[in-house]
Amino acid sequence: MKITEFGKAVRKARLDAEISLAQMAEALGVSPAFLSGMETGRKKIASDWVAKIQSFLDDRGVRVEGLAVKADVSNQTVSLEGLSPAHQMLVAGFARTSLTSDEMDNLKKLLEAANTEKEKR
Structure with missing residues (x-):
């Protein structure tokens, strides 16, 4: 399966932080397959995971702009919840x-x- 824009951004950020997929998965308490699934679009990306991943990367000095938008595009859906x-x-x-x-x-x-x-x- 082709990597999504969300996946590209997260992989680049991991490389910039010199963190492997396995290390990130362990730190977040999930399997590498779980994170890989989000990166490749096999798994939907919940907004709480966007926040957890952004926080993980922020803690390592790597900021990814527009990560939530990239997740929405990867999910092929945008929640209207909470909007006027x-x-x-x-x-x-x-x-x-x-x-x-x-x-x-x-x-x-x-x-x-x-x-x-x-x-x-």
């Missing part, structure tokens, strides 16, 4: 809209700018 009705409508509408490459690039830049502003606060 307006936000839910925006997400659903965006998912069903056909956009050109230029329009996608513009929206990506807008989202990146909004996230950068949010992180400053």
Whole structure:
């Protein structure tokens, strides 16, 4: 099975931290097969695992930007739980809209700018 964007990011971060899959699995209290399953898309990535993996990597001085988004893409689903009705409508509408490459690039830049502003606060 092909490695997902989430898996690529986590593997690169592990390599940067000089941590093997087995070492990370042991530290998180799971099997290497469990972590491998998340990296390759064989296993869905729960939001609590995104947080645990991010925390594990943060503790080792490695920050992975957009890990939760990468997990959503790997899972091929986005939870609307906890979002306002307006936000839910925006997400659903965006998912069903056909956009050109230029329009996608513009929206990506807008989202990146909004996230950068949010992180400053």
